[in-house]
Amino acid sequence: MVRRALVTGGASGIGLASAHRLNTDGLEVFVADVNEVQLExxxxxxxGVGILDVSDPGAVNALVAELSPIDVLVNSAGVVGPNLPIWDVPDDGWAHTMAVNLTGTFNTMKAVLPQMRxxxxxxxxxxxxxxxKEGNPNLSAYSASKAGVIGLTKSVAKEVAQDGVIVNSVAPAVIATPMNEDTAQHVLDYMISKIPMGRVGQPEEVAALVSWLASDECSFSTGQAYDISGGRATY
Ligand SMILES: NC(=O)c1ccc[n+]([C@@H]2O[C@H](COP(=O)([O-])OP(=O)(O)OC[C@H]3O[C@@H](n4cnc5c(N)ncnc54)[C@H](O)[C@@H]3O)[C@@H](O)[C@H]2O)c1
Structure with a gap:
């Protein structure tokens, strides 16, 4: 039986690398993204590809119904959001970051879990x-949304632990993707200086971890936040 995967944010970066890797692993992979041009x-x-805004629960439910059954869900859709101290963060910037990164993950998990169970x-x-895990300065919305994703993962993993469904998150440090293309070199240098391996990660390295977490071989590990940070976080 060929398994079917849905990768959100799969038109770029970590999502795209994960989609390619899962294809190589023999899965049938569908990519959903808000960016039509990249999808082409x-x-x-x-x-297959589909245009999807993960923050829209109606659109998520419709796509999941169309693609069902989905065996593997990779939530990679994400935005960085406001890069400002909290007192300057616009309310709509906070709301959008939470809507995509956290509520988007909630929406897709809620949609696929009944059929997985x-x-x-x-x-x-x-x-x-x-x-x-650490909270990056001037990225309060992003950091809070990703802490939310880690908590959401832990909670839901326990809800489905006896249903054959395994739910994990990964916590990368800086990875060479379009998300970082506009990051100033001195900021990148600062981030690299905190990584013992002294380099940024590659999306294929994250995809290799995703591949294992999406496989039968990952069988007794759920609710985890897997570190992939070149040694920056050893906890
Ligand atoms: N690149 C890094 O350094 C890094 C580090 C840690 C975590 N991450 C996380 O990895 C994930 C992938 O990021 P990336 O680096 O590949 O960035 P990226 O910008 O290359 O890819 C993100 C994709 O998400 C899509 N997207 C944005 N909003 C969406 C929405 N509402 N609905 C559907 N798709 C949407 C974008 O169009 C884009 O294709 C993100 O969740 C990001 O927060 C990235």
């Missing part, structure tokens, strides 16, 4: 961030 470029390399098998991998 991805289309030939995966089984019914079939007795499922794997969910949520892309969180080291920011959710």
């Amino acid at each position: 470029a991805v289309e030939p390399t995966v089984s 019914e079939r007795g098998w499922g794997r969910i991998v949520n892309i969180a961030s080291i920011a959710g």
